[in-house]
Amino acid sequence: MTGAMTASTRTASEELGDNPICASDVVVRFGATAALDHFSVDVPRGVVGLLGPNGAGKSTFIKAVLGLLDAESGRISVEGLDPSSDKMAIRDLVGYMPEHDCLIEAMTGVELVSYMGQISGMAKQDSIPRSHEVLDFVGLNEQRYRPISTYSTGMKQRIKLAQAIVHDPKIIFLDEPTSGMDPQGREEMLDLIGRIAATDKSILLSSHILNDVEMVCKNVIIVSNGKAVTQGGIESLLSQGTERKRVVLRGQPDAFARFMGMLSSEHEVLSVSEEFKQYTVVFVNTKESTSVFELAHQFGVQLRSYLPDRFDLEDVFIDALKGAC
Amino acid sequence: MGLNPVEYRPWNGQRNRQARRFLVVAESIFHHDLRSKWFLAVLIIGTFLAFALNIYLVSSSPHESLTPELMAGQMQNALFYIFLVILVSIVCSDLLSEDLRSNSFVLYFSRALKPEGYLLGKLTGAFITLAIFGLFPSLILAMAVTATQSGSDYLASAEVMLETVVAGLWVTFFFIPIALLISSLTARRTYAAVGTFMVLFVPGIISGLFVQFDHNWRLLDPSSVLAMSMDVIYGLGLPAEVDAWLFYAAIFAFIIPPLTLVYWRIQRKGVGK
Numbered sequence: 001m002t003g004a005m006t007a008s009t010r011t012a013s014e015e016l017g018d019n020p021i022c023a024s025d026v027v028v029r030f031g032a033t034a035a036l037d038h039f040s041v042d043v044p045r046g047v048v049g050l051l052g053p054n055g056a057g058k059s060t061f062i063k064a065v066l067g068l069l070d071a072e073s074g075r076i077s078v079e080g081l082d083p084s085s086d087k088m089a090i091r092d093l094v095g096y097m098p099e100h101d102c103l104i105e106a107m108t109g110v111e112l113v114s115y116m117g118q119i120s121g122m123a124k125q126d127s128i129p130r131s132h133e134v135l136d137f138v139g140l141n142e143q144r145y146r147p148i149s150t151y152s153t154g155m156k157q158r159i160k161l162a163q164a165i166v167h168d169p170k171i172i173f174l175d176e177p178t179s180g181m182d183p184q185g186r187e188e189m190l191d192l193i194g195r196i197a198a199t200d201k202s203i204l205l206s207s208h209i210l211n212d213v214e215m216v217c218k219n220v221i222i223v224s225n226g227k228a229v230t231q232g233g234i235e236s237l238l239s240q241g242t243e244r245k246r247v248v249l250r251g252q253p254d255a256f257a258r259f260m261g262m263l264s265s266e267h268e269v270l271s272v273s274e275e276f277k278q279y280t281v282v283f284v285n286t287k288e289s290t291s292v293f294e295l296a297h298q299f300g301v302q303l304r305s306y307l308p309d310r311f312d313l314e315d316v317f318i319d320a321l322k323g324a325c
Numbered sequence: 326m327g328l329n330p331v332e333y334r335p336w337n338g339q340r341n342r343q344a345r346r347f348l349v350v351a352e353s354i355f356h357h358d359l360r361s362k363w364f365l366a367v368l369i370i371g372t373f374l375a376f377a378l379n380i381y382l383v384s385s386s387p388h389e390s391l392t393p394e395l396m397a398g399q400m401q402n403a404l405f406y407i408f409l410v411i412l413v414s415i416v417c418s419d420l421l422s423e424d425l426r427s428n429s430f431v432l433y434f435s436r437a438l439k440p441e442g443y444l445l446g447k448l449t450g451a452f453i454t455l456a457i458f459g460l461f462p463s464l465i466l467a468m469a470v471t472a473t474q475s476g477s478d479y480l481a482s483a484e485v486m487l488e489t490v491v492a493g494l495w496v497t498f499f500f501i502p503i504a505l506l507i508s509s510l511t512a513r514r515t516y517a518a519v520g521t522f523m524v525l526f527v528p529g530i531i532s533g534l535f536v537q538f539d540h541n542w543r544l545l546d547p548s549s550v551l552a553m554s555m556d557v558i559y560g561l562g563l564p565a566e567v568d569a570w571l572f573y574a575a576i577f578a579f580i581i582p583p584l585t586l587v588y589w590r591i592q593r594k595g596v597g598k
Contacts, residue, residue, distance in 0.1 A: 066435055068595060088343050088437040096435035102428045106357075106419075118349040119436050121340030130336055137331045163432065168336035196333050 019044050020171055020202040021065060026074035028057075028064055028226075035060040037226035038074070043204060047197045049213035049234075050206040051317055052223035058206045059099075061223070062173050066091060079170065092121065095169035097160045099176040099206075105149035109140055112148060113162045120167035127166070134162045138192060153180035157189060171202045178212055190216050210313040220313070222320040230320040237316045243286055244270065244309035249279045251301030259299040263292070282309050343437045350438075350446025351453060354420065358454045364415050368458055371408030376462035384469040389476035391467055391485045393559035399466060400492050400555045406548055409459060410500065410525045416454050417504030418518035420447045421587070425594070426512040434595040444505075444588055451501050459497030463489055485559070492558045499551050499579070500525060506583035509590045540566035544575040 021043035028036040036057050052058050063069045065078055067087025076083050078090045104112055110131050117127035135144045138158040164172055178186040193216050197203050207213050213220060222230040256279055268284040296303040358364045424430055433443050467489045471482040507520040528546045535542040543549040553563055553572060563569055
């Protein structure tokens with residue numbers, strides 16, 4: 001799955017399938033710089049992680065989806081709607097939790113959430129009970145009656161989540177939802193996201209913390225230099241390295257060198273490292289494992305362990321970025 | 326989170342029309358200002374000094390009917406003008422500066438609210454709040470004078486009362502675009518309040534220096550332009566030495582360019598610039 005995505009030639013009707021958000025060949029420029037450069041992506045339903053380094057184009061993509069930025073070319077579809085002509089209808093479908101501080105600090109928590117609910121079209125008599133409901137959900141108790149200026153970072157993150165879901169949007173954008181939170185708060189925030197996702201919401205979670213994405217997302221999109229370089233299910237991305245093996249060996253240096261000479265002639269060796277006279281070799285083995293054991297025995301090196309070298313999301317992320325470069 | 330976490334529950338209510346959502350912003354400003362001690366203090370003192378005494382004095386002295394001269398004089402009263410400027414500074418100073426400071430534009434514009442709706446909401450909120458001082462006391466004065474008049478020409482008094490409604494609406498609105506502009510240029514409420522006060526007073530000092538050379542220099546001063554527009558609304562006409570075209574150009578300059586600039590600032594902030 002890793003590797004640069006080619007420019008898509010799909011038609012709009014194909015894009016409008018089951019996926020809530022589709023983008024095809026989208027170009028957004030700031031002056032001479034292309035913030036999105038022929039960006040093509042299909043965001044499936046469920047919780048989707050949006051990964052990428054700073055300046056990769058994640059926020060630009062979200063702004064383009066919300067219709068805050070106009071695409072120079074290409075097509076975006078949000079639940080079948082076009083942000084260039086239906087931006088207000090799209091914004092009614094979407095809840096957005098921004099990354100940076102954006103809360104009106106003079107208001108209390110419940111005032112802000114209710115106010116945002118009303119701006120999203122809720123009647124006052126609906127927005128007040130609903131605000132209390134979502135504040136209960138995010139775990140903000142009596143603090144909701146205090147001005148936001150007195151809140152801790154964790155409380156502010158909870159309020160930001162509450163204002164994003166108060167109007168019960170179908171699609172939710174979460175930009176770094178666990179930013180600045182302590183480990184317990186982070187776990188609770190991820191739990192909240194999981195519980196929202198259980199109600200058939202589509203959630204696009206932008207984060208730098210790969211563990212967070214791995215914990216709650218089923219799918220991931222990796223963005224680099226304005227392009228979506230990888231997308232797919234996390235399980236399938238992580239299982240692509242099943243043929244990679246990691247062996248730990250001990251032995252005399254000359255014996256190890258002869259072993260490695262033979263191993264590399266038969267297999268693709270990915271990495272070799274040495275620590276306290278113990279060698280760790282990662283290689284691709286498409287054949288029977290017994291041949292490796294026999295080889296070790298033949299050259300007089302001890303084979304201490306032999307394990308599949310499972311990819312983690314960090315490997316996928318780094319590989320994707322290398323591929324993009 | 327407790328042992329039994331609260332589950333997420335969907336909401337199935339009806340949303341109202343997008344075009345009406347600016348009223349939420351306006352209502353929020355109105356309620357916020359009515360809870361402000363400074364606003365209430367200035368409002369009460371200003372209403373007492375600029376209106377309460379006048380209402381008593383004018384209605385208790387003999388008069389035949391409500392005259393345009395009487396109401397124009399009231400609307401051009403220096404105390405009324407000073408308190409109006411102070412109230413405009415208080416009400417408008419945080420309208421945009423607070424959102425600039427907190428970066429909360431993104432909360433508004435990620436919802437179905439256009440920059441023009443946001444601006445209209447801010448404008449309407451400030452207008453309704455300031456109308457408590459700019460419109461209603463003068464209307465009460467006009468009604469009190471009409472109620473105590475000795476003459477029988479109530480039609481003429483009603484006409485002046487109608488002109489008072491127009492004058493009150495105009496006087497309430499006139500300073501808001503400039504104050505919004507100042508508020509959009511800084512993220513500090515205090516700077517915006519002091520800036521608004523200075524922008525509305527300093528041109529008066531400058532125009533005072535040059536008015537001996539040409540009376541049209543008075544048009545540099547927003548307070549003079551407002552005073553002249555009261556004469557126009559009450560049918561008393563512009564002073565002969567003032568050029569009518571320059572007068573209308575000054576009104577245009579005090580309203581349209583500030584609002585255009587504010588709109589441009591809001592739109593840029595909406596996309597994070």
